[in-house]
Ligand code: ADP
Ligand code: ZN
């Protein structure tokens with residue numbers, strides 16, 4: 001039997017508010033343990049929470065940006081469970097009346113568009129963190145609880161089980177990340193856990209509709225781990241089913257070091273949590289005007305921006321897709337073009353040499369040693385024929401470690417393109433005189449032989465002769 005994968009994601013997105021969701025403590029990352037805490041987020045008896053209005057605003061904006069309906073009447077609920085990182089023994093979350101529901105986003109995988117539906121977006125508080133003296137709880141003599149993260153606001157974005165491969169799941173998570181960055185509600189730093197996903201995977205026979213039993217892998221915080229965990233789980237489940245076995249509904253953990261998923265515990269069901277309305281918080285009632293105000297504050301979103309880059313600058317759908325895939329990339333592109341640089345050249349350089357160098361050093365574009373201003377200046381040197389595209393590669397490489405302006409680098413290194421006809425003619429004459437065989441081949445009808453001669457001229461000029469002029473002069477002189 002052939003199986004197909006069914007995948008649904010629950011993405012937790014940490015919001016970039018200054019203060020926590022129900023108290024005034026700072027949300028800042030990386031502070032000393034238990035320095036951002038107060039009686040409210042420590043779960044002391046006799047204190048009352050108040051809702052941070054910013055969190056509601058961000059929840060509504062996230063909903064609007066993902067085509068959700070906003071619930072004008074929404075409320076918080078208590079999700080009860082026991083764990084040392086949860087001082088109240090319940091997590092204040094939302095159950096049956098989340099802030100937003102029934103949305104969708106479009107993804108592209110291998111040139112194909114697909115719509116992924118969002119079930120809901122709800123607001124909740126993060127839990128604290130156990131800090132082990134060893135590497136895991138098992139090999140630790142002791143563990144501290146750090147409550148700094150307790151009460152940091154999160155949005156949980158739940159998808160329908162609409163994805164059928166690791167690539168689709170990745171594209172979906174990339175889209176959600178881009179949207180959250182564009183609307184500026186989260187830093188989306190996956191390595192800091194700002195954005196993490198629980199992935200649900202099941203299999204079903206191809207052509208059937210009924211969902212199979214799923215497993216869930218929690219807290220996946222990199223795109224690589226997301227893809228690897230899904231692919232491993234698809235393989236594992238396929239083997240179990242092909243051997244005539246049954247999938248156990250359970251929570252598994254992904255171990256990136258070994259590239260495998262391991263059983264953690266049997267999966268809890270909603271009724272295990274004894275959800276109940278949060279009595280300490282009033283319901284959240286939002287007027288149409290407020291929703292429209294938030295809608296009017298939304299920036300241009302990734303899909304719209306992509307369409308605009310195609311229309312205004314003639315970029316290909318593929319290029320525009322990559323450039324708008326993160327807010328930082330899109331803004332960098334705009335800044336390069338704003339210097340007066342040609343848009344297509346800007347796109348080519350961003351997706352070529354810039355991307356390559358950033359990748360090699362594992363740098364985000366916001367940390368690029370070549371900023372948009374300088375790349376723009378360099379592209380203008382190409383546009384003015386001061387340097388050729390080929391020399392520009394050398395200039396770009398130099399710019400990576402040298403903070404001078406591209407113009408100064410080109411001057412200092414003597415890289416200015418030779419566009420003086422007399423000077424190029426001199427080299428061309430010399431090359432013709434010294435390469436009789438290629439000249440004869442060309443005259444004998446092998447037009448390709450001119451390539452070797454062009455190559456010789458470029459070499460003799462150390463790559464600085466203007467290639468168009470070299471071609472033209474050679475063709476003229478050879479008749
Ligand atoms: P929870 O995991 O908290 O119990 P849900 O039952 O709402 O919550 O499901 C969470 C996620 O699991 C959703 O993204 C949903 O699309 C996905 N999901 C549900 N059933 C399946 C299934 N059989 N196969 C794959 N994903 C599933
Ligand atoms: Zn607090």
Ligand code: MG
Nearest residue numbers: 010198200216
């Ligand atoms: Mg779940």
